[in-house]
Amino acid sequence: MIELKNLKKKFNSNYVLNDISFKVEKGDIISIIGPSGCGKTTLLRCMNFLNTSDEGYLTFDDETYDMANINKKEINNIRKKTAFVFQNYNLFLNKTALENVIEGLIIARKIAKNEAIKIGEEMLEKVGMLERKDHYPSQLSGGQQQRVAIARALALNPEIIYFDEPTSALDPELIGEVLEVIKQLALEKRTMIIVSHEMRFVRSISTKVIFMEGGHIVEEGTPKDIFENPKEERTKEFLDSYRREL
Ligand SMILES: Nc1ncnc2c1ncn2[C@@H]1O[C@H](COP(=O)(O)OP(=O)(O)OP(=O)(O)O)[C@@H](O)[C@H]1O
Ligand SMILES: [Mg+2]
Incomplete structure (x- = not known):
C-alpha cells in the first residue's frame, strides 16, 4: 500500500x-x-x-x-x-467537539453539512464522546480531547x-x-x-x-x-x- x-x-x-x-x-x-x-x-x-x-x-x-x-x-x-493525530490534539479551541470533527468534511471534502453532522456524530459515538459533542476543548480532559481528535481523523475515512x-x-x-x-x-x-x-x-x-x-x-x-x-x-x-x- x-x-x-x-x-x-x-x-x-x-x-x-x-x-x-x-x-x-x-x-x-x-x-x-x-x-x-x-x-x-x-x-x-x-x-x-x-x-x-x-x-x-x-x-x-x-x-x-x-x-x-x-x-x-x-x-x-x-x-x-491519510489522517494525522498529534501529541497535543491540535483541536480548534473556538469550535465544539462536533464542529472540530466535521470541519475537514465540510471544508476539504465538500460534504453537505447535514451529512457531515451525521458522520461526525457517528465517529464521536465510536470514541465514546457523543454526549459531549457540544463541549469546547477547554471543557474536556486531555484524554477526551484526544478522543475527539481521533474521531476527527476517522471522519475522513483515511486509508x-x-x-x-x-x-x-x-x-x-x-x-x-x-x-x-x-x-x-x-x-x-x-x-x-x-x-x-x-x-x-x-x-x-x-x-x-x-x-x-x-x-x-x-x-x-x-x-x-x-x-x-x-x-x-x-x-x-x-x-x-x-x-x-x-
Ligand atoms: N524544525 C527543526 N529545526 C531543526 N532541528 C529540528 C527541527 N525539528 C526537529 N529537529 C531535530 O531533529 C531531530 C529529530 O527530531 P524529532 O522531533 O523527529 O525526534 P523524535 O524522535 O520525535 O523525538 P521525541 O521522542 O523527543 O519526540 C532532533 O535532533 C531535533 O532536535
Ligand atoms: Mg517526537
Whole structure:
C-alpha cells in the first residue's frame, strides 16, 4: 500500500533521517520506537508532507512520488487518503467537539453539512464522546480531547492514520482510554503507524515494530522478534530501560 524508499531529511546541515526505507501493507499496525530526538516525529511528518524531505520516494497505492520534488496537488491527493493525530490534539479551541470533527468534511471534502453532522456524530459515538459533542476543548480532559481528535481523523475515512505519541501529553490515568480507542481501531484492521513510548501497548498491538536511532532504522520485526529476541545490542539496551513496564 505504501512504500518509503531512501528518505533523507536534514535540518540546517544535519541529517536527522538518513536513508529510511520500509513498507506498509494494508492492515499493518507499525509502531516506531526509539530514543528522544532519533527522528520519529520528523519521519511521520515527512511521510505526510508536513515537513519537506531532501531525498526519497514514496509509493502510495501504485503511484510513486519524488518526495523532494512534490507539488501541492500531489500532496493533496495523498492527504485525501491519510489522517494525522498529534501529541497535543491540535483541536480548534473556538469550535465544539462536533464542529472540530466535521470541519475537514465540510471544508476539504465538500460534504453537505447535514451529512457531515451525521458522520461526525457517528465517529464521536465510536470514541465514546457523543454526549459531549457540544463541549469546547477547554471543557474536556486531555484524554477526551484526544478522543475527539481521533474521531476527527476517522471522519475522513483515511486509508492510513499516523499517530505521533498520542498519549504522551496525558496524565497517566487518562492514557488508558485513548489506548483503548486505538486498540478498537486495530481490531477493525485499520492501517496505522504509531509513534509511542507505551511499550506494553506497542507490544500488544503492532504487526511490526521499527526501532530507530540517530535517524536510522536499527532493527525491525514482529513484536516477538523485537521484544523477545532483539538482534541488535542497541535495541536490547533501549528496551532494557523499559523492562519494568514490560
Ligand atoms: N524544525 C527543526 N529545526 C531543526 N532541528 C529540528 C527541527 N525539528 C526537529 N529537529 C531535530 O531533529 C531531530 C529529530 O527530531 P524529532 O522531533 O523527529 O525526534 P523524535 O524522535 O520525535 O523525538 P521525541 O521522542 O523527543 O519526540 C532532533 O535532533 C531535533 O532536535
Ligand atoms: Mg517526537
